[in-house]
Amino acid sequence: MRAYRQLLLANKAWAAELKDEHPEFFSRQVIGQQPEFLWIGCSDSRVSPEQMTMTPPGGMFIHRNIANLVHDDDLNLLSVLQYAVAVLRVKHVIICGHHGCGGVKAAMTGGTTGSVDAWLANAREVLVDHAAEIAAAGEKEAQINRFVEVNVRDQLVRLARTDTIQEAFAAQQPLQLHGWVYDIRDGLIKPLMEIEASTRLDDVGAPHKVL
């Protein structure tokens, strides 16, 4: 069987099972969405936000890109952020990196070309800004994992400085930003840091090492 057909078969089984367990499920989905969370994560196929948090459809607005980066001029991310915060009024925005991130590793080791190389410029800036701390982490794998952690920190601060987040904080909208990492070795999400309206962004330090 062609592999993609497996996806369609699995989808039929999923929909039938859900309808069987919750007959009203899909008719409620049609009404609209009211997620509490915006998830910004890596595109890596091993990092599946809804599965690893057991979040049902409707629970999470999601944006994913290589190495969970926040580019100031990324209309894709900025429009997702604006809609999630200003219209859906999510209460939590999570940036989640992960152990062994290929994008972060490539930003360190090089060898990328084209669009991927241009995309990773942001991550290379993080590497330059935290070079001493990353180098001090030890072996290559440990250095990459420390890079993953400080990358989440820097992206979360970038996110906090966007107009959307600054306006929500100024309006005292209930909103917290969370920096997490997912450990693919044990399947556990490890929290790193939080940013709230009262957080002084210039004073946000490097998170404790958890990977």
Ligand SMILES: [Zn+2]
């Ligand atoms: Zn990744």
